[in-house]
Amino acid sequence: MPHKKAQKEDVVYILNILATIYPISEELKQAFYEKTLRFKVKKGAILLKEGERSQYMYFIKKGALMGQTIHKKKQIVTYISIDNEFVSSISGLHGIVPSQEAIIAVEDTELIAMHNDDLQALFLQYFDMNFLFRVMVEKYYRDAQERSHIIRVGNAKERYLYFINTKPGYIERLPLNLVASMLDMKLGTLLKVQKQHQLSLQKDKETEEWCSKIEDYIINQEAFRYSDLSMEHMAAALSISIHKLSSIFNNTYQLTFSxxxxxxxxxxxxxxxxxxxxxxxxxxxxxxxxxxxxxxxxFYNAFKKAVGITPLAYRNSL
Known part of the structure; x- marks a missing residue:
């Protein structure tokens, strides 16, 4: 795969990210300038085939990569990573053993990389390199374990919510068939769960807006002072159905109207x-x-139920 020596600004970009984990010595910085490479790959390009040995640790400057394996003639997406993430073979890290997954570009992608041989040399020479890589690998495998756990035990909705919460913006950006494969569900199931979630968000927003109108009516317009105030009166004043209003009191406020x-x-x-x-x-x-x-x-019954003492006892306590 054709590559060039990384430009200085690319290396500085990575070093600034790594420096947030652990201070980097000037000697290690210089080694990064000398050993770091730059790749540009087109969408669909295969960086690593399943069964090959991984040669590089990649950093995605721009774009997206996925891990993919074949099981019973079915292509399964094992992970998807986008901008500002480090990527290598999970199963074949450092190229010690053949990789159980391919690495494929999901988009046109710009990568900054270092060869495994150069990585190993830096591990032997610099303590800060060992510490940095240990932190990165711990996060890498923790994310992989968490992802595999939710896919094994979670239902379709739980897997979908896990994905959009841990990977914000991915669902809008990536091909949904790949997301569905990674979450171990059919595309139709993903589309159904996504639609249900969007309707739920819309319903939550609608309920929030109704709560705002109810509280404005009760507090700012002081409708609570009307002795004959009823749910029917409030529903008419707010142009909302009694059924909907009752549902908000029961489910959102978890209180009766009274x-x-x-x-x-x-x-x-x-x-x-x-x-x-x-x-x-x-x-x-x-x-x-x-x-x-x-x-x-x-009045007395409501006051004592809410406050715990009679109105007179409360007044005397003041």
């Missing part, structure tokens, strides 16, 4: 009780009426 509204009424009363001027002019029962409670008994 508990939700009375909570704001009680909070209003508690704020009023702190104000000496208000308490000079109002009785506790008058505050309850002003805040929307229709009866004294409803």
């Amino acid at each position: 508990e939700f509204v009375n909570g704001y009424r009680i909070k209003s009363i508690q704020n009023d009780m702190i104000d000496k001027d208000i308490m000079h002019n109002y009785t506790i029962e008058a505050l309850a009426k002003k805040s929307g409670f229709a009866t004294r008994s409803a």
